[in-house]
Structure formats: C-alpha cells, structure tokens
Amino acid sequence: MSKYTTFPDSADDHNPFQDPSVTQHSSNTGYATLDLYNPFDNNIPAAPPPYEATSPAAPPALTPPTKTTPTEPRNYGSNGTQSAVNATTADLLKKQEELERKAKELERRERELDAHALGSGASRQNNWPPLPSFCPVKPCFYQDINVEISQNFQRTVKTMYYYWMFTACTLFFNLISCLTLFCAQATNTSAPVGFGFAILWFLLFTPCSFLCWYRPVYKAFRSDSSFNFFAFFFVFFAQLVLYVIMAIGIPGWGFSGWILSLAALRENNKAVGAIMMISSVLLTAQASMGVILLKRVHSMYRKTDASFEKAQAEFATGVLSNQAVRQAATNATVSAAQGAFTAPR
Known part of the structure; x- marks a missing residue:
C-alpha cells in the first residue's frame, strides 16, 4: 500500500509546457497566434486561407418515368356522384316548376x-x-x-284573341288596298264596287267574328261547354272558307287577293300592286293561321269531356231556362187554350 500513497519525487515531476508538441507549435511563426499578432505591424504573416467546405458530389440525374396513356379512363367514383347530383337537381327543378x-x-x-x-x-x-x-x-x-280561364287553356285563348285582332287589322288593310285600287282605276266598274264591299266586310266581320267564334271559344274553355265548342267549330270553319276566297281575290268582291294584285302589276301600277300584294300576303297568312288554330282547338277539345250529347243537353237547358223563350211558350199555350175553349161547338 505504501507505494500507492507516497507522493512522486519533484525531479520526476513532468512539466506540461515542455511537451515537444507545444514547443514546436510555439516556435513555428507560420501561424497567427495571439503572441505573434501585432495590429500595427505591416509585416503580418499571411493568415491561413478561410475554410471552404467541399461541396458534396451531385447525385446522379434521375430520368423521369415516361407517361403512359391508359387505354381506359380511370373511374374514381366521380361520374356516379355527378350523375346523382344531376338527377337530384332535375327533380328539384321539376318540383319547383310544379x-x-x-x-x-x-x-x-x-x-x-x-x-x-x-x-x-x-x-x-x-x-x-x-x-x-x-x-x-x-x-x-x-x-x-x-x-x-284555366291555366292549361290560357295560352290558347290568348292566341285566339290575338288572331282576332290580326284579322281585324287585315280587313282594315284590305280596305286601304281597295281604296288605292279605286283611286287608280276610277273608270273601272269593279273597283268602286269592290271598295264598297271592303267597307262592308270590315264593318261586318270585325264585330261578328268576335261574337260568333271568339266568344264561343272563350266560354267553351271557361266552363267546358260542349255547345260553345260546336258553335265555334261551325262558325270558324265557315269563316275560314271565306278567308280562302279573300286570299284568291275575285274582282268586284271587295277582297284584294292575288288575282287583283297580279292584274294591278300587269297594268304597270307598281305602287298599287305592291300594296295589294301585301294585302294578299296578309290574307293568305290569315287563312293559314286559321287552319292551324282550328286543328289546335280541336285537339284540345278531344282532351276534354265535351261531346255532342252534352251539347244537345246544354242547348235544351239553355232554351228552357231562357226567360223570353219561356214567356213566349207560356203565351202560346194560353192563347191555344183560350182558343180551344172559346171555339164554337
């Protein structure tokens, strides 16, 4: 134990500053140490170059994978979801319209x-x-x-009303064209007669068409009246035949149709012929539109509960419920009874 507890000899004491590595470093002036550094000395040894980190080697370039176009589109479920959304939107729009x-x-x-x-x-x-x-x-x-009028028939009734106004305007323009023909051909005997008939047709057909076929179709769609439907079909068909005659333009009838228009053009009356040609076009359009509207009303009539038997029943009920007719029938019955009692036997 004594050799472990005894202190070393002073001669054996090792000086750390006498280490060869330290003495070698101190004697070397190639390094800028604190002892050798003088800021006012111009002969300062060059400082070691700054440290430059070496950049790592660049990794090898990776070539991007080539894109391959799939033969079939990938379906991630979006098509089915979009279809469901479209179907839901269509149902909502339909319910909103209803x-x-x-x-x-x-x-x-x-x-x-x-x-x-x-x-x-x-x-x-x-x-x-x-x-x-x-x-x-x-x-x-x-x-x-x-x-x-019910909402299902409002458009048809409005169209018939506008058609009636169109016929009134066409008849008025027919009057104007007959007046120009009368002024251009005063010596012609058919021109004054045609002008007089044109005035008559305008004053007669304008109110009569409203009363005889527009009001029946209005009341037919208003109350689903079979009698008014049949009254409209009868009167409107007769007027369509008359519209076709108007478009033909027979001289002396008061209709400036195609015959009179072409005759005016052949006589070098270009201004009168142009006006009468416009009238002919309007009369032709009037007849064509009338045929279309007649078919349209007839197709809607077939969708209703109207029938000829109902029309007969409505006519009989209307006649019997008319106060004037009942009064006339009562007076006739009373007169016949009085005549029977007062007759000599």
Missing part, C-alpha cells in the same frame, strides 16, 4: 273568389271593349283570361 304552377293556379282561384265575394246580387263590371270613361257607349262584356 309548385310555381300550383301557386299561379291558387292565385287565379283567389282572384276569382274575390270577384265573387260580394255575392250573387253583385255582377261583375264589364271591361270589354276598353272604352274611355267619357265615351257614351259602355263596355258590353266581362273578359279576364287570367281569372276565368
């Missing part, structure tokens, strides 16, 4: 109920023809397509 249609129908029925709110003793105020208040002639009919 709700809007029902809302319009309810609004129409509400206006109709408001019109009848005053009771049976208060009748609706006539509003057609729309005349100014200062006019001594008052409106003769009550007409409101949005109130009285």
